[in-house]
Amino acid sequence: MQELSAAIVNNPDVLRPFIIGTFVVIVILLLMLASKLGLISSLSFKDLFELKGKEKKEVEKKYETGSLKKNLYDQIIKLDKELESFAIERASKLKRAFTRGFNKTMPCASTRAALIDAIKCPLYEACRSNNFKLELKPVNIKWYVGRIMKKIVDEYEDFLTSHEGASCVIGQPHPCPKIAPVAKVEKQIEQAILQHWAQAIRRKQIDICESKIKLYLQFVDTFRQIGDLVEVRICDHCIEKNRNYISELKGE
Numbered sequence: 001m002q003e004l005s006a007a008i009v010n011n012p013d014v015l016r017p018f019i020i021g022t023f024v025v026i027v028i029l030l031l032m033l034a035s036k037l038g039l040i041s042s043l044s045f046k047d048l049f050e051l052k053g054k055e056k057k058e059v060e061k062k063y064e065t066g067s068l069k070k071n072l073y074d075q076i077i078k079l080d081k082e083l084e085s086f087a088i089e090r091a092s093k094l095k096r097a098f099t100r101g102f103n104k105t106m107p108c109a110s111t112r113a114a115l116i117d118a119i120k121c122p123l124y125e126a127c128r129s130n131n132f133k134l135e136l137k138p139v140n141i142k143w144y145v146g147r148i149m150k151k152i153v154d155e156y157e158d159f160l161t162s163h164e165g166a167s168c169v170i171g172q173p174h175p176c177p178k179i180a181p182v183a184k185v186e187k188q189i190e191q192a193i194l195q196h197w198a199q200a201i202r203r204k205q206i207d208i209c210e211s212k213i214k215l216y217l218q219f220v221d222t223f224r225q226i227g228d229l230v231e232v233r234i235c236d237h238c239i240e241k242n243r244n245y246i247s248e249l250k251g252e
Contacts, residue, residue: 069231072219076212083201083208087127090197091120097192105180111163115179118159119189122151123197133209136202138251145194152189156182206249209242216242 098116106112126148135144160179220235 079208086204087201090200091123097196101188115159118155119152122148132205133245137248145198149190153182206246209245213239213242
């Protein structure tokens with residue numbers, strides 16, 4: 001017995017597993033007794049596993065919802081960028097319409113090209129800071145183009161001022177041909193913008209709204225399947241909003 005006591009004293013680590021095991025057994029016995037006496041509610045290992053499973057499913061659901069929202073958002077942004085690129089492309093193509101209109105009044109090709117580049121600047125600004133869904137409604141479209149025209153007129157007059165007294169360096173120097181005053185070409189420019197730019201963008205905006213509706217319809221079913229009712233409601237709202245935009249752009 002003395003030898004056993006000496007061995008334990010010299011090797012205290014031997015007692016550690018025994019002490020830990022004894023403590024665990026005592027805790028389990030106390031929990032069982034407390035549960036039987038109704039002092040605590042019983043919680044089985046099955047319940048613990050089910051709780052962990054629910055937490056895991058909740059995390060997976062949030063991840064899936066977040067991924068879907070990000071995917072939807074990226075595709076909506078892509079459609080908006082597509083509209084902006086289309087508007088810029090249409091503004092660039094106006095060069096042909098302006099050139100045809102200025103051929104008779106502006107025989108110098110370089111002067112004509114420089115003026116066209118100057119008066120297109122307000123159009124490019126409008127493309128990048130657009131609200132086409134509102135501005136291109138039939139009740140607003142002429143007023144919107146008229147607003148842009150005020151900036152174009154300013155650009156035209158600034159160009160006239162800078163061009164005044166200029167000399168052509170091709171061949172023998174001689175004064176550049178005079179440019180027609182803006183009053184003579186204003187209606188012509190406005191008509192080209194309305195027909196070849198604004199009306200074309202209005203049709204494209206309708207196509208973009210229809211594409212967005214299809215996209216929201218596709219995602220709303222997935223959100224409904226995973227039980228995300230908040231996103232279902234958001235998609236339903238966006239679908240209705242884009243349908244209203246289409247009706248207003250068509251003048252219905």
